[in-house]
Amino acid sequence: TVSGIFCEEINEGIAIKRVEKRSHLHFYFHDVISGKKPSAVKIAGPPNSSAYGFGATMMMDDALTEGPEISSKLVGRAQGMYALAAQEDVSLLMVMNLAFAEGTYNGSSISVVGRNPVFDDVREMPIVGGSGVFRFGRGYALAHTIWFDYNTGDATVEYNVYVSHY
Numbered sequence: 078t079v080s081g082i083f084c085e086e087i088n089e090g091i092a093i094k095r096v097e098k099r100s101h102l103h104f105y106f107h108d109v110i111s112g113k114k115p116s117a118v119k120i121a122g123p124p125n126s127s128a129y130g131f132g133a134t135m136m137m138d139d140a141l142t143e144g145p146e147i148s149s150k151l152v153g154r155a156q157g158m159y160a161l162a163a164q165e166d167v168s169l170l171m172v173m174n175l176a177f178a179e180g181t182y183n184g185s186s187i188s189v190v191g192r193n194p195v196f197d198d199v200r201e202m203p204i205v206g207g208s209g210v211f212r213f214g215r216g217y218a219l220a221h222t223i224w225f226d227y228n229t230g231d232a233t234v235e236y237n238v239y240v241s242h243y
Contacts, residue, residue, distance in 0.1 A: 102182075102238040104141045107233055108137060131162075135160070151178065155173050185208055185210040186209065188205050202220065204218060207240065212242060214241070216238070
């Protein structure tokens with residue numbers, strides 16, 4: 078005998094009305110590779126390669142702030158990884174959750190998976206999901222680097238995120 082149900086289709090007698098919302102979020106992403114407490118570290122890549130070489134893979138837990146200074150109000154964290162996925166240019170494969178810790182979005186997250194050609198002025202990456210307030214999230218994130226240190230690899234990136242959710 079089988080006890081329990083693996084998959085069940087639920088047809089509710091009363092339809093729940095869901096109203097789709099669109100949100101625009103604006104914040105700054107701080108990727109710190111240098112110093113005693115970096116927010117991004119290399120976890121994989123070809124032997125003897127730099128952080129900028131093809132195949133280099135970084136794990137990140139980067140601050141998201143209200144303003145462009147790293148000391149401005151923390152609104153969340155960008156947690157995930159990025160890897161140099163192109164041999165002819167500097168394009169990253171981004172796999173990250175934008176986890177928010179402030180205001181209406183506290184405890185909610187947005188999932189971003191996409192290509193990030195870092196030397197383009199503005200890059201567009203797709204939103205593939207979300208949690209909490211952003212459940213069933215979809216949309217896009219626009220990234221624009223406002224500061225990059227060629228010596229350390231540290232960067233500050235402005236994000237404008239447009240997400241549809243319920």
